[in-house]
Amino acid sequence: MTGFLQRGAKKTIPAELLSAAVEAVAKLPEEERRDRTSRVVALLRIMDAHKVPSAHRGDLSRAIQFRLQALAALQDQPSYRAWSRKRSMHAALIEAAASVPLFVTDRVASFEPQSFFKRVLEIAEARGPG
Numbered sequence: 001m002t003g004f005l006q007r008g009a010k011k012t013i014p015a016e017l018l019s020a021a022v023e024a025v026a027k028l029p030e031e032e033r034r035d036r037t038s039r040v041v042a043l044l045r046i047m048d049a050h051k052v053p054s055a056h057r058g059d060l061s062r063a064i065q066f067r068l069q070a071l072a073a074l075q076d077q078p079s080y081r082a083w084s085r086k087r088s089m090h091a092a093l094i095e096a097a098a099s100v101p102l103f104v105t106d107r108v109a110s111f112e113p114q115s116f117f118k119r120v121l122e123i124a125e126a127r128g129p130g
Contacts, residue, residue, distance in 0.1 A: 011060065011062075012055075012063075012098060013067060013099075015098040017047075017052075018097060018098040019047055020046045021042075021043055021046050024043070024045065025039055025094040030095035039068075040061060043064055044057065045059065067102065069108070070097070070102055070109045071093075074111060074116065079117040080113050083120055092123040092126065095123050096120040096123055099119075100115070100119050101128065
């Protein structure tokens with residue numbers, strides 16, 4: 001695994017930053033959402049708004065993209081559908097996606113579904129109702 005893949009897979013992200021990234025990418029038109037450059041520009045705008053230092057943006061951008069990719073790969077899981085609606089996700093889902101370890105093989109990032117959704121449930125239970 002190359003250095004940038006290792007760094008991106010190991011890096012956790014503040015949940016509020018990942019939440020803003022999810023929202024920004026979701027607001028992109030369908031065509032732009034599939035375009036890597038458009039997604040990166042949206043992420044850079046989010047990092048501007050969150051005052052992320054320039055020196056950290058490369059690794060952070062890759063880490064966000066890996067985590068978004070891994071989260072998207074879970075969309076067909078029944079547990080995912082239980083924690084999300086058409087255009088929104090439960091905060092526990094985003095918080096877990098920001099911190100649960102990623103596995104990267106063949107340049108594809110993924111979460112182990114069972115441990116990922118276990119962590120989502122733990123976060124939701126710790127937050128309590130509401």
